[in-house]
Amino acid sequence: MTRPRTLLALNWKMNKTPTEAKAWARDLAGEFTRGAAELAVMAPAISLPGLKETLPGGVDVGGQDVSPHESGAYTGEISAGMLRDVNATYVVVGHSERREYHGETDVLVAAKARQAQAHNLTPIVCVGEGLDVRERGEHVTHTLAQLRGSLEGVGENVVVAYEPVWAIGTGKTATAEDAEELAAAIREALRELYGEVAESLRVLYGGSVKPDNIASICAQPNVNGALVGGASLKVADVIGMNDALR
Numbered sequence: 417m418t419r420p421r422t423l424l425a426l427n428w429k430m431n432k433t434p435t436e437a438k439a440w441a442r443d444l445a446g447e448f449t450r451g452a453a454e455l456a457v458m459a460p461a462i463s464l465p466g467l468k469e470t471l472p473g474g475v476d477v478g479g480q481d482v483s484p485h486e487s488g489a490y491t492g493e494i495s496a497g498m499l500r501d502v503n504a505t506y507v508v509v510g511h512s513e514r515r516e517y518h519g520e521t522d523v524l525v526a527a528k529a530r531q532a533q534a535h536n537l538t539p540i541v542c543v544g545e546g547l548d549v550r551e552r553g554e555h556v557t558h559t560l561a562q563l564r565g566s567l568e569g570v571g572e573n574v575v576v577a578y579e580p581v582w583a584i585g586t587g588k589t590a591t592a593e594d595a596e597e598l599a600a601a602i603r604e605a606l607r608e609l610y611g612e613v614a615e616s617l618r619v620l621y622g623g624s625v626k627p628d629n630i631a632s633i634c635a636q637p638n639v640n641g642a643l644v645g646g647a648s649l650k651v652a653d654v655i656g657m658n659d660a661l662r
């Protein structure tokens with residue numbers, strides 16, 4: 417089975433107003449040339465309307481979270497159907513910041529991923545260990561347990577992002593070998609869950625990815641792209657990462 421196309425997924429987190437988001441998209445459109453990687457922007461939901469149309473052709477957009485519910489009395493929630501209506505094709509679920517600051521469990525993350533798929537959104541399911549777990553040498557078992565819980569009842573139209581918490585926003589990048597160790601273990605778990613199609617599913621790495629380290633990380637056999645926070649905010653860095661993946 418062929419290696420999936422590399423995905424460069426940008427997670428803006430809680431940055432940029434809708435006005436700033438549009439200006440960023442226009443700036444990108446002025447400089448971007450399509451590379452080997454697929455590019456997708458995970459923007460705050462409020463910035464999604466019109467964003468796809470402003471971005472260069474072929475660049476996808478997605479949400480950063482989604483409700484596990486279909487619709488109704490869930491104040492403050494954004495549904496999968498609403499994300500689809502503003503052209504989202506992806507949605508991040510189970511980011512470590514949501515797990516940590518909003519108490520999200522694997523059970524909830526799986527429910528969100530299933531709801532996303534019910535509306536033809538591809539969930540980007542995030543997993544990864546904290547520093548204490550890594551120091552105990554339990555990062556593989558921990559991350560795989562989280563993965564299995566977060567994929568309960570979830571279909572194969574899924575992207576998995578391995579984001580070790582100690583590497584997020586810290587400037588401490590996992591080595592390419594660390595990323596591959598987990599990506600290979602995740603691939604094996606995906607094979608057990610989905611069979612042969614696992615070879616064509618994308619496993620991303622996230623945590624302090626930048627223009628100067630993205631190529632070596634994404635060259636690993638089981639790493640099929642990156643989920644990028646800080647370096648996703650500046651157009652120049654995104655062009656740099658896109659060019660590094662040619």
Ligand SMILES: O=C(CO)COP(=O)(O)O
Pocket residue numbers: 427511579583584585586587622623624625643644645646647
């Ligand atoms: O959390 C991340 C992407 O979802 C990674 O963030 P940084 O790239 O800022 O480390």
